[in-house]
Amino acid sequence: xxxxxxxxxxxxxxxxxxxxxxxxxxxxxxxxxxxxxxxxxxxxxxxxxxxxxxxxxxxxxxxxxxxxxxxxxxxxxxxxxxxxxxxxxxxxxxxxxxxxxxxxxxxxxxxxxxxxxxxxxxxxxxxxxxxx
Amino acid sequence: xxxxxxxxxxxxxxxxxxxxxxxxxxxxxxxxxxxxxxxxxxxxxxxxxxxxxxxxxxxxxxxxxxxxxxxxxxxxxxxxxxxxxxxxxxxxxxxxxxxxxxxxxxxxxxxxxxxxxxxxxxxxxxxxxxxxxxxxxxxxxxxxxxxxxxxxxxxxxxxxxxxxxxxxxxxxxxxxxxxxxxxxxxxxxxxxxxxxxxxxxxxxxxxxxxxxxxxxxxxxxxxxxxxxxxxxxxxxxxxxxxxxxxxxxxxxxxxxxxxxxxxxxxxxxxxxxxxxxxxxxxxxxxxxxxxxxxxxxxxxxxxxxxxxxxxxxxxxxxxxxxxxxxxxxxxxxxxxxxxxxxxxxxxxx
Numbered sequence: 001x002x003x004x005x006x007x008x009x010x011x012x013x014x015x016x017x018x019x020x021x022x023x024x025x026x027x028x029x030x031x032x033x034x035x036x037x038x039x040x041x042x043x044x045x046x047x048x049x050x051x052x053x054x055x056x057x058x059x060x061x062x063x064x065x066x067x068x069x070x071x072x073x074x075x076x077x078x079x080x081x082x083x084x085x086x087x088x089x090x091x092x093x094x095x096x097x098x099x100x101x102x103x104x105x106x107x108x109x110x111x112x113x114x115x116x117x118x119x120x121x122x123x124x125x126x127x128x129x130x131x132x
Numbered sequence: 133x134x135x136x137x138x139x140x141x142x143x144x145x146x147x148x149x150x151x152x153x154x155x156x157x158x159x160x161x162x163x164x165x166x167x168x169x170x171x172x173x174x175x176x177x178x179x180x181x182x183x184x185x186x187x188x189x190x191x192x193x194x195x196x197x198x199x200x201x202x203x204x205x206x207x208x209x210x211x212x213x214x215x216x217x218x219x220x221x222x223x224x225x226x227x228x229x230x231x232x233x234x235x236x237x238x239x240x241x242x243x244x245x246x247x248x249x250x251x252x253x254x255x256x257x258x259x260x261x262x263x264x265x266x267x268x269x270x271x272x273x274x275x276x277x278x279x280x281x282x283x284x285x286x287x288x289x290x291x292x293x294x295x296x297x298x299x300x301x302x303x304x305x306x307x308x309x310x311x312x313x314x315x316x317x318x319x320x321x322x323x324x325x326x327x328x329x330x331x332x333x334x335x336x337x338x339x340x341x342x343x344x345x346x347x348x349x350x351x352x353x354x355x356x357x358x359x360x361x362x363x364x365x366x367x368x369x370x371x372x373x374x375x376x377x378x379x380x381x382x383x384x385x386x387x388x389x390x391x392x393x394x395x396x397x398x399x400x401x402x403x404x405x406x407x408x409x410x411x412x413x414x415x416x417x418x419x420x421x422x423x424x425x426x427x428x429x430x431x432x433x434x435x436x437x438x439x440x441x442x443x444x445x446x447x448x449x450x451x452x453x454x455x456x457x458x459x460x461x462x463x464x465x466x467x468x469x470x471x472x473x474x475x476x477x478x479x480x481x
Contacts, residue, residue, distance in 0.1 A: 013228070014228065017228055017229045018228075018229060018231060072480055073179055073473065073476075073480060074179045074180065093180075095178065095180070110185075110189065111185050111188040111189055111192070111229055112178075112180040112181060112185050113180040113181070113182060113185060114180075123182075123184075123216055123217070125184060125185065125188075125225060125229075128180070
């Protein structure tokens with residue numbers, strides 16, 4: 001069960017739905033999750049919104065057999081670090097057979113349920129990845 | 133002024149269960165069921181898929197197929213009988229996920245299996261009146277069938293989205309006209325808070341499906357002066373393989389005309405997606421100038437008939453998104469235990 005507050009999820013909702021991050025025009029670095037200030041350029045940085053197409057590569061992964069509360073119904077599932085084509089890395093579930101996973105696997109984004117606050121609470125949607 | 137389909141997109145989960153595996157659990161004769169239903173396997177969702185996720189995937193596919201600016205979409209209507217929330221629209225999730233927000237109207241539709249085509253009709257009206265530029269109409273369902281019930285052999289999962297517009301150069305298919313036939317017929321229902329629908333058994337056939345499908349179809353052909361021979365293809369709501377085949381023959385359509393759109397034997401009944409999936413599968417292979425006749429059915433009950441003519445534009449957009457045949461290919465077969473787990477039929481302590 002995810003126990004995140006509704007407003008907290010909602011504030012980052014568009015980033016989770018559509019992989020919207022940011023881009024620094026000064027040093028040409030991309031950020032996901034979005035950063036409001038470029039950590040390299042600081043006040044010289046010029047940050048703008050950027051929508052990633054979501055194509056990337058699996059940097060590393062683990063197979064979860066003993067899941068946290070709310071995810072018991074999904075085991076075994078894969079949790080991985082995905083590097084997007086533009087550079088940023090993010091942690092995500094990788095949908096698919098754990099036996100088919102390997103480092104360097106090309107992945108693409110899909111829209112899935114990320115979790116829910118029990119039977120009565122909100123359902124959280126967002127991006128996961130599948131083998132491309 | 134013409135109105136029609138600017139783009140379309142479909143989504144089918146990869147998981148399938150064979151009728152034989154369901155029959156084995158309940159001690160039914162699979163051969164009799166397969167022969168009677170003309171359904172051999174059905175799709176079911178992954179553990180993290182539901183009507184909203186499938187509606188989003190179908191809608192994104194439709195937007196991408198014609199490389200549309202989603203900000204042009206002025207209405208999103210999602211038809212389903214398995215919306216994830218009882219109160220809170222699926223359509224706002226879809227609108228946000230395709231990038232159509234915030235200047236648009238949105239609502240969820242419910243009319244058993246024809247909520248998606250009702251959404252198409254609403255969008256046709258809005259674009260024709262000039263109230264909106266483009267409308268997004270979706271039919272998606274994670275169909276519910278109680279364990280051991282006859283519905284369990286066919287209740288499947290899938291979603292289909294249509295972008296409706298009226299700019300002549302953008303139309304991949306012109307919808308010449310639509311006609312609906314609706315009465316209060318309680319052949320199938322689900323009460324508030326109940327997990328599975330109830331149905332009237334054989335009562336769903338003659339007074340439900342056949343009456344409404346044939347009257348809607350005949351009504352449209354009479355209205356616009358066409359006959360079955362004028363059409364290259366036909367699609368009828370497909371709760372199983374037998375009903376649309378019989379409806380086609382009652383109306384004078386041939387087996388060849390319904391063949392490209394008859395996806396139910398390998399997919400099952402995707403409820404709100406059913407007829408719309410058949411139209412998508414037909415558009416996947418229709419040639420410019422081909423005419424398609426389609427009639428959706430929703431229990432409760434009503435039929436929505438459409439007369440469609442494919443344009444040259446279809447060739448330009450068709451290959452930009454997955455076709456229904458590609459979505460049906462390469463399935464992952466699973467047994468009843470896995471199916472029960474995915475559908476949440478097993479309660480965890």
